[in-house]
Amino acid sequence: MLYFSRWKATSILAVALLVCLCAVPNFFPDKVVDTWPKWAQRHLVLGLDLQGGSHILLEVDSNFVRTEKLRNLQDDVRRVLRDAKVGYTGLAIRGDGVEVRIREGSDSTLALTKLRELSQPLGGILGNTGQRTIDVSDQGNGTIRLAVTQAAITERIRQSVEQSIQIIEKRVNELGTVEPSIQRQGVDRILVQVPGLQDPSRLKALIGTTAKLDFQMVDMNNNPQDAAQSGRVPPDDLLLYEGRGGQRVPVLVEKRVMVSGADLIDAQPGFDNRTSEPIVSFRFNTAGARRFAQATQENVGRPFAIVLDNEVISAPVIREPILGGSGQISGNFTVQSANDLAILLRAGALPAPLTIIEERTVGPGLGQDSIARGKLASYLGAALVVVFMFATYGLFGLFANIAVAVNVAMIFGILSLLNATLTLPGIAGIVLTVGIAVDSNVLIYERIREEVRAGRSAILAIDAGFSRALATILDSNITTFIAAAVLFFIGTGAVRGFAVTLGIGILTTLFTAFTLTRLIVAWWVRWRRPQTVPI
């Protein structure tokens, strides 16, 4: 137990030193570290609870996705049957599907064949799983049911999340914050983490807005006030509202969309030449420009509505055809809201609304305080343990303290190597490791004391103490490690930070107990050739 070959001793020290060295980048400012080679740049990341920032969990509105999918299917069925010249009645959404009745029994085979063409293999030509997007079935009595499969809806939600992540990335990057992180979580969720924000309201507005922009003609033939009061909206119209000087004024717009925000290629905030009010100017792509030109040509003198997320921003009258494919939106903007709208339009609309289901924001002030407190608690905890160990075991206590110091340095090294996030509970995990790391030394030393009492000579006692205690150390640490592992898998954010430091702390504790402490004691034994053990 006390013999180490030269290469073994060297490699133990080399490993310890190397791991400790990984912690070095943390002691230099980011600017300095950035000039180092890539492999040397790995360092700890402070968690949002320490550097301040927002953790926002969003969920895609899966009901919206489902409803939209069903509506599209309804439109498809209508188109297919019309193209096939099949007479039908009662086309409606029922449950998770669309049902339609074919008028003539002789048409039903044709209708079934045509409608079956709507169903596609799920996952495209590549990941073909044998599942299809729609189950088409004959319900008898000429009724055909097209049920959207659960797999198809899940797939659509997955795509929505994928698109949303890209769009949110664009939007958040415009805020100019450092290192935002945007990740998918589970099937229908997105986790947005943005460090260092004082007030996340703007961030939340930017990521929570769908930003679906549509240009629709205003219906001048019907009175919007009447429609709002009676609740009777003409079948081809939508009743929307426009905020005008603090009031919500009803506006009837045609359902048909002239041009949509999907055709925008650019949007910039600016100021109106005449009124100097903040505006957003935009540019369409070729197709959009052509449609916009055509629509404005046909409707000179009539107002059109600029609709953002079912809210009319403004409804200007078309004075002349707009042929250049660019225009501007005005409507009670402030400089910031014009800027934000431009950001939203440039990034594009979210495919489905997102809801904030969890938010955790820590202000930078509290973060600073937490770091200071964490440091104080760590130093104090470490100092208490070091003094106590020295008082209890003297020279061997000093050995233990060296091992614990190396242990902590190695924890920081490994955390840096993993680019791990350090949270306040994470610091607690490290402080706790200091408390528990000495346990391995205590186990060894107590065992040595026992062996001495049992009458063994100093060297034999030390040897036996190590060999007997190490098995116990292994057993006892594995149980704690299991708890840490479970915590890592179920935990989120801060709790996970605790699990990581605790788990790594156990590993480094095992390493130091099995190698470093043993090596130090072995050297001491070789040097002093002790007759008695000083503990």
Next chain:
Amino acid sequence: MRLLRIVPDDTNFDFIRFRRISFPVSGALSILAIVLYFFHGLNFGIDFRGGTLMEVQAKSGVAELAQMRSTLAGLDLGDVQLQQFGSPADVLIRLAQQPGGDEAQQAAVRKVRAAFGDSVDYRRVEVVGPRVSGELLAMGTIGMFFAIVGILIYLWFRFEWQFALGAMIANMHDIVLTIGFMSVTQIDFDLTSIAALLTILGYSLNDTVVIYDRIREMLRRYKKMPMPELLNHSINSTLSRSVITHVTVSLALLALLVYGGQAIHSFTATMMFGVVLVGTYTSIFIASPILLYLGVGTTRRDAEEVSSGAGKPPASSPAKPPAKAKTKS
């Protein structure tokens, strides 16, 4: 240099006899804890109940609690709790979950922000919607379950099944008492409490395993020593280690408790109780004596008597009564 000896070398306390006190006391306390849990309940934090937690700091240096309370009461946000902590400027605001789903929680935060305006610094804002809180609770419970099962399987492999069972009973005892503690003190029960419970579990087992390890070693070495004596010897010879380790862990925890701040306060307080008080007590007074009742060591004696000189002892042996009689004395 004189070294500190907390536990004298010749300590030989009869822990096993003490079970006649510790078992009924633990049983009573466990029942009390369960009763408390059901009738007094836990103070579920927003992680599990949903709602909003805001930590604000008055810019003026002193928070006018009464004034803030009346401001918030005018917002029609249901149950609002204000609590001063740390410096006179720091206030914790808790809003109960708002009816109307996830969006309603965000609206409540906006209302509060509008009401206080720039008079306070928003140091921490946490909003947990109804669905997330439900999931977090489920995850926490499942996590506890898997941790216990995982540890048991490990112990079962490393030791005999009696040890695993003994450790599990000790485990339950720890968790039940800690939950009772949380109920009495009405400490916030949140995600970090689950972390605390799992860590308590880990450390308490750590302790138990150290003693069990010694018991196993003694069982192999002393084939004829009566079980109560053997258990006592095992506990006494590891006692010094138990005490010293718990002193170091408490020192570390004490630093965290005093200087760790509000965010981890419930975590450290729970740990302090669970690891330092309950964990140590359990491994000494519950986990080890209970092995008597689980029949550890009985096959050992029988085996030796049956197979003296026959090399390996047979795995199963019907002759149980004599050993058992001795154990109970």
